[in-house]
Amino acid sequence: MKKAEELMLYTPESQRPPLDAKLCISVAAGEGKGRYIKGKTLTVAVWDNCKSPLVVWRFCGDYWTGALRKEKHPTRRQMFPEQIEAVYGRPLAYIEGIAATQPESELLQDYFNDRRPGYLMGIISKALDAASRKRREARDEMQAQETQQMLAKLPELPQDLEKRILARCSDSVFLWITNTKERRTAPGGVRETIPVQRVRCDSCGGKYSVDGREMKHKKMAACRCCGRTMQIYNTQYSARRVWRARTFLLSQPDNNAVWVRRMVVYFNFENHNANLDICPGDIWWTDGASAKHWKKKYFFKDNQWDSRYIMCQSNDISKGMTASTGYYQPRVYAAWERTFEHDLRKVMKSGWIKKYDKGCNFYREVKFWESCRRYPMAESLIKTGWADALASYLDGSDGGYCNHQHLKIHSKTYYGVFGLTKNELALIHGRKDTFTDVNEAVGWKKAGLQITARNLQMVSALSTYRVQDILKEHGLSRSLKYLRQQTRRITGKYDGVISPRVTSDWIDYLDMAQKAGMNLAIESVLYPLDLKRRHDDLVAERARLARMDHLKDVRRQIEEEAADLESRFSIEQIMQKIKKTYQYDGEKYLIRVPDGAKSILEESRYLDHCIQRGTRYFERIATRESYILFLRKKDDPNTPWYTLEVEPGGTIRQKRSYNNNQFDDLEDAKPFLAEWQLIVQQRMSAAEVSLAEKSRAMRDQEFEELRKKGSVIRTGSHAGQLLVDELMRDLMEVEQSAG
Numbered sequence: 001m002k003k004a005e006e007l008m009l010y011t012p013e014s015q016r017p018p019l020d021a022k023l024c025i026s027v028a029a030g031e032g033k034g035r036y037i038k039g040k041t042l043t044v045a046v047w048d049n050c051k052s053p054l055v056v057w058r059f060c061g062d063y064w065t066g067a068l069r070k071e072k073h074p075t076r077r078q079m080f081p082e083q084i085e086a087v088y089g090r091p092l093a094y095i096e097g098i099a100a101t102q103p104e105s106e107l108l109q110d111y112f113n114d115r116r117p118g119y120l121m122g123i124i125s126k127a128l129d130a131a132s133r134k135r136r137e138a139r140d141e142m143q144a145q146e147t148q149q150m151l152a153k154l155p156e157l158p159q160d161l162e163k164r165i166l167a168r169c170s171d172s173v174f175l176w177i178t179n180t181k182e183r184r185t186a187p188g189g190v191r192e193t194i195p196v197q198r199v200r201c202d203s204c205g206g207k208y209s210v211d212g213r214e215m216k217h218k219k220m221a222a223c224r225c226c227g228r229t230m231q232i233y234n235t236q237y238s239a240r241r242v243w244r245a246r247t248f249l250l251s252q253p254d255n256n257a258v259w260v261r262r263m264v265v266y267f268n269f270e271n272h273n274a275n276l277d278i279c280p281g282d283i284w285w286t287d288g289a290s291a292k293h294w295k296k297k298y299f300f301k302d303n304q305w306d307s308r309y310i311m312c313q314s315n316d317i318s319k320g321m322t323a324s325t326g327y328y329q330p331r332v333y334a335a336w337e338r339t340f341e342h343d344l345r346k347v348m349k350s351g352w353i354k355k356y357d358k359g360c361n362f363y364r365e366v367k368f369w370e371s372c373r374r375y376p377m378a379e380s381l382i383k384t385g386w387a388d389a390l391a392s393y394l395d396g397s398d399g400g401y402c403n404h405q406h407l408k409i410h411s412k413t414y415y416g417v418f419g420l421t422k423n424e425l426a427l428i429h430g431r432k433d434t435f436t437d438v439n440e441a442v443g444w445k446k447a448g449l450q451i452t453a454r455n456l457q458m459v460s461a462l463s464t465y466r467v468q469d470i471l472k473e474h475g476l477s478r479s480l481k482y483l484r485q486q487t488r489r490i491t492g493k494y495d496g497v498i499s500p501r502v503t504s505d506w507i508d509y510l511d512m513a514q515k516a517g518m519n520l521a522i523e524s525v526l527y528p529l530d531l532k533r534r535h536d537d538l539v540a541e542r543a544r545l546a547r548m549d550h551l552k553d554v555r556r557q558i559e560e561e562a563a564d565l566e567s568r569f570s571i572e573q574i575m576q577k578i579k580k581t582y583q584y585d586g587e588k589y590l591i592r593v594p595d596g597a598k599s600i601l602e603e604s605r606y607l608d609h610c611i612q613r614g615t616r617y618f619e620r621i622a623t624r625e626s627y628i629l630f631l632r633k634k635d636d637p638n639t640p641w642y643t644l645e646v647e648p649g650g651t652i653r654q655k656r657s658y659n660n661n662q663f664d665d666l667e668d669a670k671p672f673l674a675e676w677q678l679i680v681q682q683r684m685s686a687a688e689v690s691l692a693e694k695s696r697a698m699r700d701q702e703f704e705e706l707r708k709k710g711s712v713i714r715t716g717s718h719a720g721q722l723l724v725d726e727l728m729r730d731l732m733e734v735e736q737s738a739g
């Protein structure tokens with residue numbers, strides 16, 4: 001029996017406590033008598049409203065196992081109260097006052113010897129962490145001893161440290177100039193006064209004078225003593241608020257090892273002179289075989305801050321070789337002297353790297369050295385020309401995971417790193433400065449493509465993002481064959497390379513087809529012959545669905561508006577009355593009488609035309625001047641197509657589709673509309689006839705007024721035209737039947 005199974009055996013099953021609370025804890029004790037599980041055991045469970053507990057923990061001292069209701073195989077991390085969601089969005093650890101009976105909470109407190117009141121989840125968190133905390137503490141203890149022994153051998157900081165920092169950090173200090181005048185006697189005994197600038201260099205301490213006023217404040221100049229180019233600062237200006245900071249790395253050889261010390265140096269210039277404030281920070285030590293790293297840890301003791309060095313688990317020196325320059329800015333290299341490189345290289349024996357990577361700077365050399373210690377094949381990669389690719393892999397500068405997902409940098413064999421055979425790798429010509437091409441090829445290989453020169457060329461233009469997975473999902477070779485056909489069909493030729501446009505259209509099409517519920521198991525659906533047309537159809541369908549969705553969003557708003565309109569104009573009643581006269585089904589089209597204001601608003605919102613704006617059309621319905629009717633296609637009766645404003649008697653004042661427009665497709669429906677008008681004429685009651693006459697008179701009057709005012713349409717495709725002309729054009733009067 002395994003330890004975990006034994007613990008199950010010796011811990012009691014959890015029972016829901018008799019508490020009337022949303023969340024409560026049950027605690028039960030047991031006794032272990034097994035091979036591993038000996039002594040007192042404890043079962044703790046948290047219950048919500050469900051039958052089974054949210055979480056169960058079983059303890060025997062430091063050892064524990066657990067189970068989650070929502071997760072079949074939880075990681076240990078997921079078992080922590082901080083990670084378990086109890087109420088929507090709130091983890092167990094942050095819910096106060098979870099109920100427990102008095103004896104049970106005491107049982108828990110006694111078991112873990114922690115009697116802080118109301119802290120039950122905290123006790124659990126601590127208990128779950130106990131074993132690893134103990135291990136961590138033991139490790140820290142060992143490392144503290146080692147730190148003490150090692151740091152006892154740490155060399156003193158050199159006497160000339162300030163001088164060396166000033167020499168190296170000339171970019172952070174100034175060439176000070178003071179304007180003055182000097183009396184001189186020129187040849188011939190003429191005494192004259194000439195302007196002179198006295199110069200003093202922070203970096204080397206040199207002093208000299210130059211004639212004239214050549215040196216300008218804040219410009220750059222080279223020091224005549226040390227030759228370093230520095231910024232000039234004229235002492236006539238205050239430098240009290242000027243300050244600089246620089247990270248400096250110091251190397252100190254120690255037998256066959258080397259110490260590296262990182263320090264931040266603050267420069268201030270109060271007396272026109274660089275003053276240094278050196279703050280020692282991280283320390284590294286390496287003998288070439290192993291490396292150690294310490295950082296300063298600050299703590300508050302006896303009312304003041306103090307610090308001591310603790311050993312870090314990471315030991316990369318390269319991490320200390322860059323310094324940040326501020327938020328959102330790239331990192332810069334720390335400052336180090338020439339001797340730093342000599343000292344480290346001697347210990348690291350990393351000089352060989354330069355032979356294979358000509359442009360290698362020292363930071364990169366150290367990074368390579370570290371990667372050679374970490375990855376078995378790093379040295380071989382550098383020696384076979386993959387140095388640039390390795391470098392961009394190490395700092396993630398060429399796309400990170402996406403470009404390296406198939407690369408196995410930890411592999412113990414050379415071709416294992418690439419995931420390709422020798423012959424396959426040889427086929428990938430060209431760029432060695434990045435692993436991207438290799439990664440793509442491996443992706444194709446994993447998708448099932450045979451790696452040959454011809455195949456690689458075929459897929460060379462395709463992006464690999466999603467494409468490889470999708471092709472694999474639908475059968476790689478059939479899909480590629482289809483894409484070759486479509487490339488020929490759509491672009492007119494296939495010259496060995498599949499068109500990326502065609503491919504992305506197909507993937508787009510598949511996405512849309514899936515969402516539309518089409519059956520991709522059918523060959524002709526998966527591989528449509530006329531891809532372009534089917535793709536465009538689905539794009540239109542998607543737009544239609546999007547409009548439908550939008551309609552759902554505004555439904556509530558429409559309902560409120562409709563209720564208001566109904567209370568003022570009783571649209572529903574009127575529509576009910578006219579339904580038998582105006583509703584009509586033709587062969588291809590039909591006329592629908594809306595149920596009320598709500599359906600009119602919905603139609604108007606869907607087609608985005610003007611009826612929804614204002615109450616004009618509803619007023620006209622209320623006075624029976626005109627009605628709003630829907631013209632629809634018989635094979636799609638629920639989708640708005642055209643909205644008609646119709647006078648009693650069937651004269652159509654306006655026909656409007658999307659955005660107040662009319663399209664060519666309306667021409668086809670015109671005979672139907674004429675047919676419908678005849679039917680309406682036959683169905684009309686006497687009252688309806690008199691309404692028709694009144695409406696016609698009102699329309700004539702309105703048109704006359706519009707003509708007089710010269711109203712012009714302001715927006716849309718008819719902008720600029722006389723409104724009355726447009727309305728006249730739209731008017732479709734009932735043809736008076738003879739007799």
Ligand SMILES: [Zn+2]
Binds near residue numbers: 201202
């Ligand atoms: Zn100088």
